[in-house]
Amino acid sequence: MKTANNTMTTGSAEKPRLTTSAMIASIAAEGQRTKPAPFGNALVELARERHDIVGMTADLGKYTDLHVFAKEFPDRYYQMGMAEQLLFGAASGIAAEGFTPFVTTYAVFAARRAYDFIHQTIAEEDRNVKIACALPGLTSGYGPSHQAAEDLALFRAMPNMTVIDPCDALEIEQAVPAMASHQGPVYMRLLRGQVPLVLDEYGYKFELGKAKLLRDGADVLFVSSGLLTMRALEAARQLEADKIRAAVLHVPTIKPLDTEAIVEACRKPGRLVVVAENHTVIGGLGEAVASALMRARVHPAFQHIGLPDEFLAAGALPTLHDRYGISTEAICTAVKSWR
Amino acid sequence: MTRAELRTNEPTIADRAYRIRRNALRMGEVQGQGYIAQALDIADVLAVAYFHAMRYRPEDPAWEERDRFLLSNGHYAIALYAALIEAGIVPEAELETYGSDESRLPMSGMASYTPGMEMSGGSLGLGLSIAVGMCLGLKRKGSDSRVFTLFSDGELDEGSKWEAMMSAAHYGLDNLVAIVDVNNQQADGPSKQMMGFEPLADKIRAFGWFVQRIDGNDLDAVVAAFDAAKNHEGARPRMIIADTLMGKGVPFLERRERNHFMRVDQHEWQLALQALEHGRRA
Numbered sequence: 001m002k003t004a005n006n007t008m009t010t011g012s013a014e015k016p017r018l019t020t021s022a023m024i025a026s027i028a029a030e031g032q033r034t035k036p037a038p039f040g041n042a043l044v045e046l047a048r049e050r051h052d053i054v055g056m057t058a059d060l061g062k063y064t065d066l067h068v069f070a071k072e073f074p075d076r077y078y079q080m081g082m083a084e085q086l087l088f089g090a091a092s093g094i095a096a097e098g099f100t101p102f103v104t105t106y107a108v109f110a111a112r113r114a115y116d117f118i119h120q121t122i123a124e125e126d127r128n129v130k131i132a133c134a135l136p137g138l139t140s141g142y143g144p145s146h147q148a149a150e151d152l153a154l155f156r157a158m159p160n161m162t163v164i165d166p167c168d169a170l171e172i173e174q175a176v177p178a179m180a181s182h183q184g185p186v187y188m189r190l191l192r193g194q195v196p197l198v199l200d201e202y203g204y205k206f207e208l209g210k211a212k213l214l215r216d217g218a219d220v221l222f223v224s225s226g227l228l229t230m231r232a233l234e235a236a237r238q239l240e241a242d243k244i245r246a247a248v249l250h251v252p253t254i255k256p257l258d259t260e261a262i263v264e265a266c267r268k269p270g271r272l273v274v275v276a277e278n279h280t281v282i283g284g285l286g287e288a289v290a291s292a293l294m295r296a297r298v299h300p301a302f303q304h305i306g307l308p309d310e311f312l313a314a315g316a317l318p319t320l321h322d323r324y325g326i327s328t329e330a331i332c333t334a335v336k337s338w339r
Numbered sequence: 340m341t342r343a344e345l346r347t348n349e350p351t352i353a354d355r356a357y358r359i360r361r362n363a364l365r366m367g368e369v370q371g372q373g374y375i376a377q378a379l380d381i382a383d384v385l386a387v388a389y390f391h392a393m394r395y396r397p398e399d400p401a402w403e404e405r406d407r408f409l410l411s412n413g414h415y416a417i418a419l420y421a422a423l424i425e426a427g428i429v430p431e432a433e434l435e436t437y438g439s440d441e442s443r444l445p446m447s448g449m450a451s452y453t454p455g456m457e458m459s460g461g462s463l464g465l466g467l468s469i470a471v472g473m474c475l476g477l478k479r480k481g482s483d484s485r486v487f488t489l490f491s492d493g494e495l496d497e498g499s500k501w502e503a504m505m506s507a508a509h510y511g512l513d514n515l516v517a518i519v520d521v522n523n524q525q526a527d528g529p530s531k532q533m534m535g536f537e538p539l540a541d542k543i544r545a546f547g548w549f550v551q552r553i554d555g556n557d558l559d560a561v562v563a564a565f566d567a568a569k570n571h572e573g574a575r576p577r578m579i580i581a582d583t584l585m586g587k588g589v590p591f592l593e594r595r596e597r598n599h600f601m602r603v604d605q606h607e608w609q610l611a612l613q614a615l616e617h618g619r620r621a
Contacts, residue, residue, distance in 0.1 A: 054479070078475060081509075083502035086468045090506070093472020096457070097480060101472075116462050117499070121469055124459045125450050 019316030023135075023142040024063065026194060027227060027317065034194040035169035039132060040068025042176035043102055047073055050180060054094060056080060057104045058087040064104035064134045065192045084114040091129045092121035100128050100180055107133035107148030107189065115154060122185045123160045129186075130179045136165070136189035137227065137278030138307055138324065143314040149307045153283025155187040156255050162208070163254040164188040165226035165277075165285075169195040171252060174206035182208055189226055198230050204250075211258035213265065217245035220335055221271045221300075223262060225251045225285050228276040228305070228326060235331040242336060247271070257288050263296040272338060273300045278326060281306035303338050305331060352558055355425055356386035357619050360588050361612065362421035366437035366444070368608035373438070373446065375611075376598040378418035380522045380583035381489070383556050385422040388487055388518075392565040397427035400454040404484055407477075409470050411490035412520070413460020416448030428455040464497030466490050467517060471503050474512040474576075485514045485569075493525030495536045501546075504576075508547030511574035516565070518579045520555065524599050539580055548578045555581025589614045 028034045047053040047069065055061075055069040059082040070077040078094075080087040084105055091101045110118065110133045122129045133151065140146040155163045162182060166172045172191060179186045202214045214229070215236060222232035229250045236246035249265045251258060266273050266289075273293075275286040286304040293299065307324050321327040325334060350358070363378035389395075393406040410419050420437065423429040429444070436442035443453050447461040458469050470488040477484050494500055507515055521539070523530045531537065544550045549571045553560040561581070568577035586592030586601070589611045595601060603611070 080506060081502070083499075083506070085464075085499040086471065086502035086506055089465055089468020089499065089503070090472030090475065092458075093469040093474070094476040094479075095472070096469070097473055097476025099476055099479065117465060117468065120459050120462050121465050 019319055021141040021143065021314040021316065023140055023146055024193070025139070025141050025317045027139055027191065028194055028196045033197045035197050036194055037065040037068050037192065038169035038172040038195050039176060039190055039192060040065035042173040043069045044072045046177050046180055047076065050100065052098060052100045053180065054078060054099050054101050055104070056087060056091055056094070056101050058082055058084050058109070060105050060134070063192065064132065064190060066102070066104045069102075084109045085117045088114045088117040088129070089121050092125060092127045095127040095129050100130065102130045102132060104132050104134070104190065106146060107136045107151040108146055110187070111148055111151040111154045119158055123158045126160050126184055128183060131185070131187045132190040133187070134190045134192045138312060138320060138326065139191070139227065139278070139317070141315050141317050141320060144311045147312050149280040149312060150283065151189065152254050152277070152279045152285065156283065156288065160185055161255065162186040164208070164252055165254055166191065166206070166252050167226055167229040167250060168198040170197060170199045170204065171206050175252070178206060178208045191227070196230060198233065206252060209253045209256050209258060211249055211251040211261040214248045214250050217247040219244050219271060219339070220246040221265055221268070221273050222246060222248045222276055223251060223265070223273060223285070223289050224248065224276040225254060227278045231326060231328050231331055232276050234328040235335065238328065238332050239335060244335065244339065246335070251285060254285055254288065257292060259292045259296070262289055262292055263298055266293055266300050267298050271300060272303065272335070274303045274305060274335060274338075276305040276326070276331065279306055280309055282309055303334070305334060352386050352390050352562065355390045356383045356558065357615070358425050359385055359418070359421040360615055362424050362434060363417050364608060364612050364615065366417050366420065366434055367603065369435060370438040370446070371605060372600070372603070373417045374414045374600060375417065375603060376524075376585040376592060376595070376601045377415050377520070377522065378421060379587045379589060379592065380556070380585050381415060381418050381520050382421070382588070383558050383561055384489070384518055384520070384581050384583075385418060387558065387561040387565050389422050389426045391562055392569065393487060394484070395426070400428050404482070406484050407457050407473055407486045408455075409458045409466045409473070409486065409488040410448050410456065410460055411458070411466020411488055411494060412463060413448040414446075415489065415491070416444070416446065416456070416460075419448060419456065420444050420453070423453070423455045426455075429453065463491070463494045464499045467500055467503035467507070470515055470517065471506050471510070471512065474507070474515045475510060477514055485516060487516045487518065489518045489520065491525070492519060492521045492523065492530040492536065493533070495519070495539070496534045504543060504546045504548065507576040512576045513574050515576040516568045516579065517576065518581055520581055520583055522583045522585050524585055526599050543578050543580070547575060549573055549575045550578045550580065552580040552582070555583040556587050588618055590618070
């Protein structure tokens, strides 16, 4: 497995570790607890009981953890070649015949290249297709071709589509059966490979459409999803040293949004609300939360941590997460500046 | 074998084609516009599909054992509605609602609106990919139902069509019958001038398909092609390339130029119906 850092040595003198803009980079911090391939393993478990489940991909089985499913159920696995339009059209067709396809590719290819196919053949026809896409937001250092900064905005805007942005391995494991139980199309942001394990410490249980308060605090309320919930939890811990007490409301289902829980949490007086997402500041969780609050006439102090409206750089993920303000340190600095 | 052929006093396929054309003209008259030239050119293919080749139950459009029909070129909806009405899947009375608010017969075909409409077209190039998935699904279920899909020559410009053609051959989808309507007319002009696709039969054959090219307005040839597609023993998908004539059956429309979205004056609809009737008797 390629990782974010390569060690290179020449002669006897050891050079410093180089950073890299590899396509596949681990989002796990050094020493962090992880689980391998939670999506693939959860899908295998589910598929033992659910014979309607099939797997489909477009030349990215190995890089979306669907290879785990393919190995277990080779006759239920459809390799569609490097053809994303075909992939999603065919997924609609096989779903029309009563099967439940879990379809994988990279988020950029689903959201950009195959958008019309998903819109017309899956969402408009309300087909029971489950889309799981790797490299969501800024989880690749490879450059804009592989950085799906806008996937949530695009899929939020698609009628009938349920949109999930899970935080860690535990949540992905729980989201897989929930997606399968839900009738209709679902888009899930996929974290693959060695995926951090975080939420088990919080006694967390994923429920489709539900936001969950992971920790409480009187000064700041993080409203976050996906990778940024992990970062918000770390930031909340670090901010304790500065006597800043931060709550974290995790919103894994971007659509339908748990407006009630969000408004309720934001209504609590005296807290700075900080929406944090691994996504462009346009059209994602931040704007969804802001508009929900406006409509509910709840007006807390409000800040938004997300990716800038620009083509992001190639580089090592830690470098980029610092630069674009979604690393734990950058979040802590921002929150302190806003207080 | 269709039920129609079992009883001698039932309409012939030629009668069906005539009525499909007539239904389409009547719908065109309701709105004063429509893709009527395409409906007239493809009526013979639809007559053979619905009254010779396909297995279905008019009273149960979602019957599990039916053959599926995917209209990829959603703007041909007027033609498919005409066939669905003739097949008894859509009541004839609904013809008067064509394209109106709340109608089940919108101008562009969508699965969510119309019984017997299996996909939402409109955006061109989708149907063959859906068909591939349906064929894979039918094989998984051990079903012997087949998938028929109609698309237009303009859709050959879409890369997804060729993705789907590669995959259909790769998976040996012998339960797939695709029909491409080569009427040589797309939005901006003659299809072959927009983006050359000949030699079409050779290309698709090279993709691994069983290919026939026919005069799509010669009913005997169309019947023979659907039969050969069914009886072919290769584990290959089947393609019928149907060369057709825009406006077929109404001579003054056959001669009209620039007819992708044909302008038909209000008084001409009745003239067209009369010309169609006249041609049938001749």
